[in-house]
Amino acid sequence: MAAQRSANQSQKASEAAVGRLCLYRALLGGLEREGVENVYSHQLAALAGGAPSRVRRDLMAVGYDGSPARGYVVSDLLRSIGRFLDAPAQEGVALVGVGNLGRALMAFFAGRRPNLSIIAAFDTDPEKTGRVIHGCRCYSMDALAEVVEENGIRAAILSVPAAEAQGVADRLIRAGVRGLLNFAPVRLRVPAGVFVENMDMAVSLEKVAYFARQGEAEEES
Amino acid sequence: MAAQRSANQSQKASEAAVGRLCLYRALLGGLEREGVENVYSHQLAALAGGAPSRVRRDLMAVGYDGSPARGYVVSDLLRSIGRFLDAPAQEGVALVGVGNLGRALMAFFAGRRPNLSIIAAFDTDPEKTGRVIHGCRCYSMDALAEVVEENGIRAAILSVPAAEAQGVADRLIRAGVRGLLNFAPVRLRVPAGVFVENMDMAVSLEKVAYFARQGEAEEES
DNA sequence: TAGATTGTTAATCGATTAACAATC
DNA sequence: TAGATTGTTAATCGATTAACAATC
Numbered sequence: 001m002a003a004q005r006s007a008n009q010s011q012k013a014s015e016a017a018v019g020r021l022c023l024y025r026a027l028l029g030g031l032e033r034e035g036v037e038n039v040y041s042h043q044l045a046a047l048a049g050g051a052p053s054r055v056r057r058d059l060m061a062v063g064y065d066g067s068p069a070r071g072y073v074v075s076d077l078l079r080s081i082g083r084f085l086d087a088p089a090q091e092g093v094a095l096v097g098v099g100n101l102g103r104a105l106m107a108f109f110a111g112r113r114p115n116l117s118i119i120a121a122f123d124t125d126p127e128k129t130g131r132v133i134h135g136c137r138c139y140s141m142d143a144l145a146e147v148v149e150e151n152g153i154r155a156a157i158l159s160v161p162a163a164e165a166q167g168v169a170d171r172l173i174r175a176g177v178r179g180l181l182n183f184a185p186v187r188l189r190v191p192a193g194v195f196v197e198n199m200d201m202a203v204s205l206e207k208v209a210y211f212a213r214q215g216e217a218e219e220e221s
Numbered sequence: 222m223a224a225q226r227s228a229n230q231s232q233k234a235s236e237a238a239v240g241r242l243c244l245y246r247a248l249l250g251g252l253e254r255e256g257v258e259n260v261y262s263h264q265l266a267a268l269a270g271g272a273p274s275r276v277r278r279d280l281m282a283v284g285y286d287g288s289p290a291r292g293y294v295v296s297d298l299l300r301s302i303g304r305f306l307d308a309p310a311q312e313g314v315a316l317v318g319v320g321n322l323g324r325a326l327m328a329f330f331a332g333r334r335p336n337l338s339i340i341a342a343f344d345t346d347p348e349k350t351g352r353v354i355h356g357c358r359c360y361s362m363d364a365l366a367e368v369v370e371e372n373g374i375r376a377a378i379l380s381v382p383a384a385e386a387q388g389v390a391d392r393l394i395r396a397g398v399r400g401l402l403n404f405a406p407v408r409l410r411v412p413a414g415v416f417v418e419n420m421d422m423a424v425s426l427e428k429v430a431y432f433a434r435q436g437e438a439e440e441e442s
Numbered sequence: 443t444a445g446a447t448t449g450t451t452a453a454t455c456g457a458t459t460a461a462c463a464a465t466c
Numbered sequence: 467t468a469g470a471t472t473g474t475t476a477a478t479c480g481a482t483t484a485a486c487a488a489t490c
Contacts, residue, residue: 014480014481015428015432018427018428018431018432019428022421022423023424026406026423026424027408040447040448041447047408048408051482051483051484052447053450053482053483053484054481054482056447056449056450057449057450057483060449065449066447066448067447067448067490068448068488068489068490069447069448069489069490070447085427087430091430093426093430101326101328101329103325104320104324104325105322108321108423109422109423109426112423113423116426116430154433155426155429155430155433177433178432178434178436179429179430179431179432179433180429181426181429187244187269193436194436195428195432195433195436197425197428197429199425200243200244201330201420202329202330202333202334203240203243204402204418205314205337205378205402206239206243207236207416207418208376208416209312209314209337209375209376209400210400211236211239211399211400212375212399213308213375213399214416215400215414216414237457261470261471261472262472271458271459272459272460273471274458274459274460274474275458275459277471277472277473278473281473281474286473287471287472288465288466288472289464289471289472289473290465290466290470290472291466291471292471292472
């Protein structure tokens with residue numbers, strides 16, 4: 001999935017670096033559950049797939065220093081990454097499009113991260129509005145601006161058909177949303193300051209098929 | 222979503238370039254439906270987000286030459302990209318894990334690309350096996366190796382819980398699969414020659430939330 | 443101490459973009 | 467012709483990695 005970024009933005013951390021920090025957090029969470037207390041850059045690099053020096057560089061960015069003797073203390077490092085990545089308070093996410101995929105996403109994210117969870121879903125279908133699905137209230141599209149503004153929602157998931165994606169994105173942005181996770185197979189046009197991460201499943205499957213064929217061709221040669 | 226690649230592979234086209242070609246194809250398909258016959262590199266670049274010279278470089282790779290007078294002929298270019306990206310014959314894809322997400326993916330991919338479609342689904346739940354879901358037969362996990370081998374399946378989608386992903390990946394690879402689209406939030410260990418594209422939705426949502434906050438901070442400053 | 447790892451800088455690598463002669 | 471675009475090379479840019487003194 002490729003991500004779009006509007007011009008004229010100078011982020012402190014690059015998009016790739018933020019992605020890696022999220023991955024490190026997930027890996028460190030696993031280590032913590034296994035009872036591992038310390039970790040060295042080369043161990044984390046092996047798990048994440050990369051060079052130890054890149055891990056050290058990434059971790060420097062979050063402001064937590066390891067020591068040559070003990071490497072990094074897992075619990076402290078997790079806290080530091082959290083301070084860097086997470087909002088100070090709880091953050092609500094909106095989801096638009098309660099179809100098959102939308103409901104699957106609601107199930108996937110339910111209870112995963114209390115500080116970053118879907119707190120409102122929207123759909124045009126009156127059959128779906130008013131219901132509570134996977135612990136999340138489903139509203140009519142008419143309520144979008146109001147609910148987004150009242151809850152200070154800044155991030156949204158788009159699981160609507162391709163034809164509707166741009167219109168819905170425009171409405172979300174007008175209501176204050178500044179980050180979109182887009183599952184619709186279209187490139188959204190967004191103003192500067194709005195971040196779009198495209199989860200283009202069709203493109204990804206084509207890539208997998210292409211490289212699967214390449215891997216096979218190499219084996220035969 | 223980050224992708225893993227096993228070492229010692231010298232692909233002709235980089236992963237990013239293949240992703241862009243898939244995107245160009247989608248955009249060109251849209252143009253063709255609108256009745257557009259010719260397109261210039263700067264037009265495609267504007268739609269895809271990038272520089273015209275990169276588009277020209279990418280298109281050179283597929284072996285179709287444009288002309289200074291007419292740019293690229295949309296229909297011919299689509300054919301050339303197809304020849305480059307697609308398999309000569311129809312390709313079947315397997316999907317493992319017929320949960321909420323798995324069924325949503327089956328619905329999403331159903332009828333989208335006749336030459337690259339999910340032709341077999343697998344699940345441990347006996348309630349699901351034997352059924353036909355979105356036009357696709359659902360098999361028991363016991364039948365995995367047999368069905369994959371008989372149909373020459375080389376690409377698979379993993380929509381199983383994180384804990385089961387590695388085991389399922391191992392089985393798929395043993396049966397001949399060389400490309401995986403992985404929705405489970407884990408990094409898979411795969412041998413050289415096997416391509417993994419990770420659709421890490423949890424990581425992506427965290428990225429969106431992070432950059433949404435950054436975009437907002439910039440507006441205030 | 444000896445050995446391994448750290449933070450950090452310098453070197454490397456690859457990808458992106460700018461530039462330009464050739465072309466229509 | 468004049469003007470815009472092409473294929474293609476050279477220059478630029480950024481990210482990754484290698485290296486090393488400092489540290490435990």
